[in-house]
Amino acid sequence: MKRYEALAEELAESIASGQLRAGDRLPSVRESSRDRGISPSTVFEAYYLLEARGLIEARPRSGYFVRHAVASQPEPSASVPEMRERQVEVSELVFQVLGLARNRALTPLGSAFPSPMLFPLPRLALAMGKAARRLDPWRTVEDLSPGSAELRRQLGLRYLTSGCRVDADEVVITNGAMEALNLCLEVVTQPGDLVAIESPTFYGALQALERRGLKAVEVATHPRTGLDVDALASVLEKHPVKACWLMPNFQNPLGSLMPDEAKARLVALLARHQVPLIEDDVYGELYFSRRPRPAKAWDKTGLVLHCSSFSKSLAPGYRLGWTAAGRFAEAVARRKLMSTLATPVPIQEGLSEYLQRGGYDRHLRQLRQTLAQHRQQVLQAIARHFPAGTRATQPEGGYFVWVELPAEIDALALHQAALSEDISIAPGHLFSADHRFRHHLRINFGHPDHPRVEASIRALGRIAQAMNAREDSGGTRRSAGSSGSRHSSGTGAPFNEL
Amino acid sequence: MKRYEALAEELAESIASGQLRAGDRLPSVRESSRDRGISPSTVFEAYYLLEARGLIEARPRSGYFVRHAVASQPEPSASVPEMRERQVEVSELVFQVLGLARNRALTPLGSAFPSPMLFPLPRLALAMGKAARRLDPWRTVEDLSPGSAELRRQLGLRYLTSGCRVDADEVVITNGAMEALNLCLEVVTQPGDLVAIESPTFYGALQALERRGLKAVEVATHPRTGLDVDALASVLEKHPVKACWLMPNFQNPLGSLMPDEAKARLVALLARHQVPLIEDDVYGELYFSRRPRPAKAWDKTGLVLHCSSFSKSLAPGYRLGWTAAGRFAEAVARRKLMSTLATPVPIQEGLSEYLQRGGYDRHLRQLRQTLAQHRQQVLQAIARHFPAGTRATQPEGGYFVWVELPAEIDALALHQAALSEDISIAPGHLFSADHRFRHHLRINFGHPDHPRVEASIRALGRIAQAMNAREDSGGTRRSAGSSGSRHSSGTGAPFNEL
Structure with missing residues (x-):
């Protein structure tokens, strides 16, 4: 330091x-x-x-x-899911909502990605070009799954800086964290198995469960400290959980961070039950104060499959991810050989070249400052413009705020109305198998054009106030949705049938 | 022309x-x-x-x-599989055998890849560097599955040159053909379903079936004209086949090529039964006389999911593949969003840049000539050095010869003995769910160092002759295997337990 x-x-x-x-x-x-x-x-x-x-x-x-504590909003309430086994069917809704978010004309408050302008793409391009020109042709055969030995060595070194010992042999290079997470899920479950997830949870986890034909049991969380380990303990007593998929660091969508002590208890609990933990840690590098350790740091039995990538911290669109999969590493590497065979060798070599040159940590420091600053601006804008009774998380890392609106406001209707003003949001419905977060939304603060972001939040606030008022005066809250046809996707059922 | x-x-x-x-x-x-x-x-x-x-x-x-017809060997016999439903469990053997083939000290007659020296890697590197430097950052969000619009447009144009009309909207960019094939399989089957494949078939198809929990029914083939359409018709009558996975062009491992008339009958037959065809066409560009049309060219109902890549024809290790998935295109694109999200944007942009510059067809002409020449050399070497009674295919494209040895010679034992002389081969056992091709092997002629290749084939012939003689004189054919311990993988069961 x-x-x-x-x-x-x-x-x-x-x-x-x-x-x-x-x-x-x-x-x-x-x-x-x-x-x-x-x-x-x-x-x-x-x-x-x-x-x-x-x-x-x-x-x-x-x-x-x-400063006075910036956001005057209180925290959202802790989640109290039903904690029962449930089939997962969310994909159709996720595709409808997120398919729209690629449109660059929209203010991307609903996006899953930070602004691509925050990344050192020109320096990466130089590293890519150099690595491609120097490429030993035989690497195209040798760097198949588990991937480039040199890159895996470098990732092992980076684990040390996050307080975690990981052997390079345990690392499998993947196409982004998404592939890592899916491969890990494939290795530790069979279709029909039950997986414990957070409530709310990342919709990508729900989609992965749906794709593999798995059932979900959702576990209570606190908006600041994340997973409720006691609640998980009671779920493990009652249900035949085969795996957990969790985000201890800067959870998506909450932004919550599990304290060290809770991580230690979590890992010990799962070791007692011999349940593998798939740890999604893609935001771990985006801390605003201190690097949080992954739960993997407490793993003594090889049951933690830690998954991450450079997509959110360095190289969006490069699709370079990995897993440190503990005792499952060889099985994961083989599953990759059977499905996508290898991560593109020029990408592996390019990232390896970039890491060798140095500059990643300097970039990260800059990125963290930028995101921390945006967080303040966005929280202030929400405090200023959203209806009374709005609650919001104050994440210590990542780039998502989880907002709880007054219960009368339906987030899907808000989403539809916002689209007609060229604003995307991620409605809370996406973040649980039972669509329970109906007056919540996830707001992305990873986009630097603050005047535009502020104006969009003001517009959202105005729409939400109007919906709230209509609700109070007896109008149906669905009606706001009908004005959103300009950007409607045209595929599948209309949103308000959900 | x-x-x-x-x-x-x-x-x-x-x-x-x-x-x-x-x-x-x-x-x-x-x-x-x-x-x-x-x-x-x-x-x-x-x-x-x-x-x-x-x-x-x-x-x-x-x-x-x-010239006098070069190879004096007759063709291998047509395959007569049992054509019954069968669980697939081949992966362990495939990983044991192929894990070894990455060792660059071996003469890679068993490799699945042609020599990386045959490809324009320096020109590709220039295109990659240029594309990465010019990259519009927003493409990292927009080029998610189904992939870059420009690249898909260019692929649509290339389909025209192979006598096939494919709309760019139908194309989904993937991480190599392997991902395309797996995604297509995922979309058209449920675990437990039955899939018709060729006998022998590419072990990657067997692994994909195994991974998804599918059953296989193997269909008879001819070593020159590939799939026996009548045999498939009778299988379709008797079994609840949910999909076919076939290689009409330069089948792996046979090198066989289905005549146009057979392709037309195949597509019509499957349309009558409403059974989707997953068409693996990764060798289609590597023809020695005339570009064969894919079966997709006869598809009128959108039931053919054509899969290919640049891995064998242009850019090994870049992992750029695609599928033209007919009526299943959107479902495939969504499955990719759920699993690997996107093919790396710099790879998509780099290949697109290369294709725009031109030079691909010139490279292909050169590559085809080189491979055709190697085929002759390898066939001659086999004729010269292998035991009497050996049969071999004479493929009109690709880079594999399928060799049928005298029935006394066990290909796994030959494989083990060959490893001790630093030669890899692909034993026939890998190419069917019941390991029926026990005295067959696939030889890769895509490696240009002919003196070394010739010496290796001579050595293989010597080993095979010795095994044959030992067999005649009452020795057990397994004994040759014991000399191959130098390269044994050390994982799992010894080969001779199979």
């Missing part, structure tokens, strides 16, 4: 512990520099970092002050 | 029809040029092409002569 990062960290902890309170003035850059015997530019960088994270603010000619 | 190609074609037909016979002298280049009113270089190019195909030979100071 650089000196300015250490200072920022120390101050952030003072704020978190309440030692420094909202409104407190920080020592000036000059004072801090003198008192601590460090350069003014180091202090300035630390303050800049804290400002970007939304913890302090500069007031002209007065200095730096600890 | 260029003028020299037309002339070569005309002469090849005269040879095929018997109008020109083995030993006949062709008119000299000067005579032909004068008689036909074409340039000497055109005649020379045509003769060169025919020579490469092994149809004529130059004798110093005498001119060009029609």
Whole structure:
């Protein structure tokens, strides 16, 4: 950690512990520099970092002050799913809603991806070109699944920085995390098996379960600390769970982060039951304060299949993912040989070349600051424009906010109405097998054009207020949906039949 | 078709029809040029092409002569499978045998890939670099499954050159043909269903069936004309076949080519039974005389899912494949969204850039000549060195010869013994669900180092002769296997337990 990062960290902890309170003035850059015997530019960088994270603010000619907790919204309520076994059928809805989100004319608040402009694509292109020109032709045969030995070695090294020992032999290179997760699911389940997931959960997990013909049992979560381990323990007692698919770090859609202690309990619990954990950790690098350890760090029995990728942190569209699959590594590598054989060799070599050159960590620091800043802007915009009674998470990483609207507002109707104003959102219906999150939405803050994002959130707020008012005055809440035909997908059932 | 190609074609037909016979002298280049009113270089190019195909030979100071049919071996016998429903369990054996073939110290007669040295990798690298540098960042979101619109348009154009009309909307870009084939299988079957395949068949098809929990029924083939359509008709009458997975063009491992008339009957038969055809056409571009049409060319009902890739013809290791999936196109695109989401965008853009630049057809002409030449050399070497009674196919495209040894020789034992001399082969056991092809092997002639290939075939012949002699003198044929421990994989059961 650089000196300015250490200072920022120390101050952030003072704020978190309440030692420094909202409104407190920080020592000036000059004072801090003198008192601590460090350069003014180091202090300035630390303050800049804290400002970007939304913890302090500069007031002209007065200095730096600890901010009031930014978002005035309370947290969404903890989820209380039914925790019973359930067939999964969500894909049709997911395709209808997300197929629209590719349209670049829309403000992509519903997108699953951060803005592609946040990534070092020109540097990646140079690395790709160089690797392709130097490519030893025989690598096209040798880098089949489990993948390039050099790239797997580099991934093993990166695991060390996240506090996790992973042997390169355990790593299988895949086509994005999505393939890794699907292959892992294929290896640890048979069709008809039961899998425990979070409530709410990433719709991609639901689709993967549906594709393999698996049943789901949804487990309670807290919007800040994620999975309720006690609830999972009771599910494991009552149901024949064959695997868990969870996101301990910056869960999609909640943005929640499981504390270390909860991760340790989770891994121990699953080891006792001999249930494999498929750990989706694609947002782990996008932390705003400190790198969270994956649950894999506590794994002693090889039951944790940790899955990640560069798609959200470095190289969107390159589709380079991997899994550190513990005792299942060879089985996963073979499943890949049987399905997609190999991840493209120029992609493996290009990413390996990029990682060797260095620069990834510098890029990540920049990306984290940018995302932290957007989070503050988006949370403030939501506080300003959304109806009274709205709740929102305050994630410590990733780029999603989970919003709970007043119960009268139907998120699918809001989605339809928003489309007619060229805004996409991800309605809560997508995030559970029983479509229970009907007045929730996931908002992506990974897009840098803030004036446009702010205007879109204002527009969303206006639509939601209107729907709320109509509801109060006895109108049907579905009616707002009918104005959204401009962008309707034209495939399958209309949304309001759900 | 260029003028020299037309002339070569005309002469090849005269040879095929018997109008020109083995030993006949062709008119000299000067005579032909004068008689036909074409340039000497055109005649020379045509003769060169025919020579490469092994149809004529130059004798110093005498001119060009029609060759004696090169391979003196007869064709292997037509396959007569049991044609009953069968569980598929081949993967363990396939992984054991093929895991070894990645070792570049071995002469790769057992490899599934042609030599990577046969491909324009430097030109591809330039196209990749250029495409990556110019990449519009938003393409990383827009080129998700079904894939880049421009690349799909170009593939639609290429279909025209193979006598097949395919709409770009029907094309889904995949990670190699392997993913295309697996996705198609997923869309047209449910676990437990029955799929008709050729006997022998590509082990990758067997593995795909095994992975999805499907049963197989194997259908008789002829070593030159491939699938026996009448046999398939009778299978369809008796069994609840849900899909066919076939290779009408240059079948792996036979190298057989179904005549147009048989393809037309096949497609009509399946349309009557409303059974989808998954057509694996990865070798279609590697013809030695004329581009064969895919069965898809006769498809009127959208029941043919045509799958191919650039892996064998242009860009090994790039893992760019596709399917023209007829009425199943949208379902396939969605399955891909659920499993690997997208084929890497830089790969899609790089190949698209390469195709736009031109040069693919020039590369293909060169590649076809090279492969045709290797075929002759390998067939001659087999004729020279293998035991009496050996039979071999004479494929008109691709890079595989299917060899039937005397019945006493066990191909797995030969495989083990060959490994100890640093030679890989693909034993016939891999190519059917019941391991019935026990004295057969597939030989890859796609590797250009002919002296080494010839020496390896000589060594194989010597080993086979010895095994044959031992068998005659009462030794057990398994004993040869024990000398092959140097390269044994160390995973799972020893080969001779099969």
